[in-house]
Amino acid sequence: MPRALILFSLAVAAALPACSGADDYGSARRSMVSRQIIARGVTDQRIISAMGHVPRHLFVPASLRRMAYEDHPLPIGYGQTISQPYIVAYMTEAADLKPTDRVLEIGTGSGYQAAVLAEIADEIYSIEIIKPLADSARAKLAELGYKNIKVKWGDGYEGWPEHAPFDAIIVTAAPAEIPGKLTEQLAEGGRMVVPVGSVFQELYLITRTDRGITKKALLPVRFVPMVRGAGEAEKGEDGP
């Protein structure tokens, strides 16, 4: 191929980052990690590498893929949203995870936060109250090869007692008050990161110590509300 044509082809390839094929979003993802995550002070290498690895564009509706690495939340259907990348990283860092940790997430949504957690901790349990979201997240996570995540369709206010206690709990919808059953399901030394409030919400870090529960306000946030289940108690528990 003549040199000019090769250069032209390379230029076209570079200008069309989002067409198809393997991981055309690699550079968008690297830029997200450096500008939104590292530049804002996240230092945990495991989180930086997880955010650089998980294909966020596959967790958003196809029509929004080109915006997947932008600095804001995106709609995922049913009135719900996938959190802004920085908030995912921030909450993960606040949970101070160890590789051996068992983690409960409330609000599976797209499954993105669960995938980030699964890159860092040992076992992830995630509960979603909207069945089609639970089903599609479970299928997506299985398709991507995550074997250490279980997704359940159910009410997060109940927690997941069969798998408690948890070393960490990450709540990605905002309750009006800290749900008591979740605090009960924290292991000693366990951390819960939870947005609390309605119009004005604050992200809290709750820690269970041998002397009781401590509560620290981290930053003001904006999450979708954590809704109450409508009595459909016996919902399916299935693996991916």
Ligand code: SAH
């Ligand atoms: N972590 C998600 C973001 C989820 S948005 C992600 O990475 O994409 C919050 C999610 O919490 C929504 O999907 C919403 O349906 C769910 N939710 C709200 N109330 C809930 C409850 N009581 N139990 C479980 N999930 C709940």
